[in-house]
Amino acid sequence: MPVATTTTTSAQNTIETLKSAIADLSIAGTIPQSQVQAPSSSSSSSNPERLRQYSHFDATPSIGTEFRAYSPDGKPTLSIRDLLDDEDGLRALGRLVSERGVVFFRDAIISPEEQITLVDKLGKLGGKPSTSGLHVHPLTSSNSEFGDEISMISNQYVFDDKYKRNDRSVLQRRFHGDLWHSDITFEPVPSDYATLQIRELPKVGGDTLWASAYEAYDRLSPAYRILLEGLTATHTGQNFVDLANKQGQKLREPRGAPENVGQTLSTVHPVIRTNPVTGWKGLFVNRGFTKRINELTKHESDNLLEFLFEHISANHDLQVRFRWEPNSLAIWDNRSTFHTATEDLDDDKRVGTRSVSLGERPYLDPKSLSRREALAEATQS
Ligand SMILES: O=C(O)CCC(=O)C(=O)O
Ligand SMILES: [Fe+2]
Numbered sequence: 354m355p356v357a358t359t360t361t362t363s364a365q366n367t368i369e370t371l372k373s374a375i376a377d378l379s380i381a382g383t384i385p386q387s388q389v390q391a392p393s394s395s396s397s398s399s400n401p402e403r404l405r406q407y408s409h410f411d412a413t414p415s416i417g418t419e420f421r422a423y424s425p426d427g428k429p430t431l432s433i434r435d436l437l438d439d440e441d442g443l444r445a446l447g448r449l450v451s452e453r454g455v456v457f458f459r460d461a462i463i464s465p466e467e468q469i470t471l472v473d474k475l476g477k478l479g480g481k482p483s484t485s486g487l488h489v490h491p492l493t494s495s496n497s498e499f500g501d502e503i504s505m506i507s508n509q510y511v512f513d514d515k516y517k518r519n520d521r522s523v524l525q526r527r528f529h530g531d532l533w534h535s536d537i538t539f540e541p542v543p544s545d546y547a548t549l550q551i552r553e554l555p556k557v558g559g560d561t562l563w564a565s566a567y568e569a570y571d572r573l574s575p576a577y578r579i580l581l582e583g584l585t586a587t588h589t590g591q592n593f594v595d596l597a598n599k600q601g602q603k604l605r606e607p608r609g610a611p612e613n614v615g616q617t618l619s620t621v622h623p624v625i626r627t628n629p630v631t632g633w634k635g636l637f638v639n640r641g642f643t644k645r646i647n648e649l650t651k652h653e654s655d656n657l658l659e660f661l662f663e664h665i666s667a668n669h670d671l672q673v674r675f676r677w678e679p680n681s682l683a684i685w686d687n688r689s690t691f692h693t694a695t696e697d698l699d700d701d702k703r704v705g706t707r708s709v710s711l712g713e714r715p716y717l718d719p720k721s722l723s724r725r726e727a728l729a730e731a732t733q734s
Contacts, residue, residue: 399444401452407431411453416565416690417673418449422459422680433461433682437471440478446684447475450546451630454690455563457675461550461682465499465706468548468682475546475684476710479630484611485542485711491593491604491618499706501605506549506705508559508698511596521699530666532693533564534641536709539590541612541620544687545712551677555701561675561683564691566635567724568671569664570625573636581624581636582717584649586658588642590618610711621647627721628689629713634723635689636661637715665691688712 408424409431411417420431436442450456463471473487487502492511495501510517520527536544551559570578594617597604606614624646626637638646640662646654665671675683685692687709722730 398441399448401445401449404431404442404445404449412457412673412675413670415568415671416454416563417457417675418453418455419457420459430460431458433458433463433471437467440474443471443474444478447479447546448630450475450684451479451628451686451689454565454567455673455675455683455685455692458682458684459678459680461680463550463682465503465708468550468706468708469500469502472546472548472684472708472710476712479545479712481545481710481712482542482610485545485713486609488537488540488544488609488613488709488711489605489607490537490709491590491606491608492597492602493605495605502609502708504707504709506551506694506707508555508694508696508701508703520696527696529693529695530663531640532696533662533666533691534639534693535566535637535687535691537590537687538588538622538637538639538642539593539618539620540608540610540711542610542711542714543622544709546684547687547707547709548682548684549705549707550680550682551703551705553702553704554677554679555698555703558695558697558701559677559703560695561677562672562693562695563675563683563685564665564668564672565724566626566637566665566689566691567628567631567633569636569661569668569691570634571723571725572664572668572671578625582719584624585621585647586624586638586643587619587621587645587647588639589644590642591644594618612714613711622715623717625717626688626715627718628686630686631689631724631727632718632721633689633727634717634721636665637688638662639691640666666693688715 406428407430408421408426408428410419412419422430424430436446446456469487476485489501490504493501493504519525536547604616604618622637624638625634627634638658638661643658646657649657
């Protein structure tokens with residue numbers, strides 16, 4: 354019908370004009386493509402599909418893949434120990450983590466020191482800059498049990514037992530929608546991969562949830578995507594600054610990369626970010642640390658951020674919930690996921706070890722595709 358055709362064409366023209374205007378925008382936090390390291394090799398030996406020969410399942414359509422500890426389907430089982438010294442295997446695993454957001458192993462006998470090596474290798478094989486090491490959390494004590502590059506995760510204290518939690522009473526208990534975050538996005542060079550093992554398990558509860566930033570982006574209207582692709586946001590780790598001040602403590606620095614210094618824990622990142630391993634776009638704001646969209650008025654920024662945070666926490670079809678068992682290990686890509694602990698333990702105890710690799714400075718490649726666009730293209734070709 355001529356009228357509809359005209360309307361569609363003019364809408365397309367508007368979208369094309371907006372897209373090219375955005376492509377021309379110089380976005381703070383964006384780095385020129387020439388400086389973006391190419392995704393790691395996709396030779397067949399590092400193709401993530403090779404890992405699918407092992408007994409596993411995708412936990413949901415959009416996020417999460419789990420390798421089983423025993424095989425109900427006749428396929429061999431995969432242990433993380435089989436991969437620790439296998440570069441091609443680790444490269445394939447890194448790609449799988451970046452594609453699926455989070456990967457779980459059920460029989461992972463792994464020491465905190467091996468967690469460090471594993472996450473560092475995943476980052477390196479994924480092409481992270483040579484100056485990006487492992488994160489040293491700003492609140493980590495210099496004499497902490499497993500060294501600087503392991504954070505102790507506990508329901509009783511914050512990263513270090515100097516910083517006791519005091520948020521159990523009904524009036525202090527935190528609203529769970531507020532706990533969603535990506536790790537350490539207050540750093541100029543935030544995390545690529547992270548691993549967590551819960552070593553002291555509660556009798557029941559203490560699950561962790563992850564949400565897909567790819568799917569969060571894919572679920573936005575074209576008009577919203579265009580708006581968001583032109584924006585940057587300020588991320589701040591104010592809670593950590595306040596806790597350190599309260600203790601009269603200085604924040605640790607440098608924190609794993611030469612860029613991650615200073616006592617303010619504040620930086621600017623693009624609101625939509627390209628994952629360099631998959632080349633897919635994802636939403637990159639989180640309730641934990643994102644405080645302000647820089648190009649908007651405060652009122653606009655508060656409203657838009659509230660919508661985006663709720664978009665992540667309220668859409669459980671883009672989330673996966675993981676129940677910890679002895680020797681479970683989670684490995685996730687912080688560039689393209691959000692996660693939250695579940696604080697439902699009352700007096701029970703839960704302690705884990707986490708290691709966080711640092712990646713590249715976040716950037717948006719306006720030419721990159723969304724996950725659904727890329728998967729549709731791959732099916733057609
Ligand atoms: O304790 C958990 O389940 C998650 C804690 C967390 O946010 C992390 O390990 O980065
Ligand atoms: Fe976290």
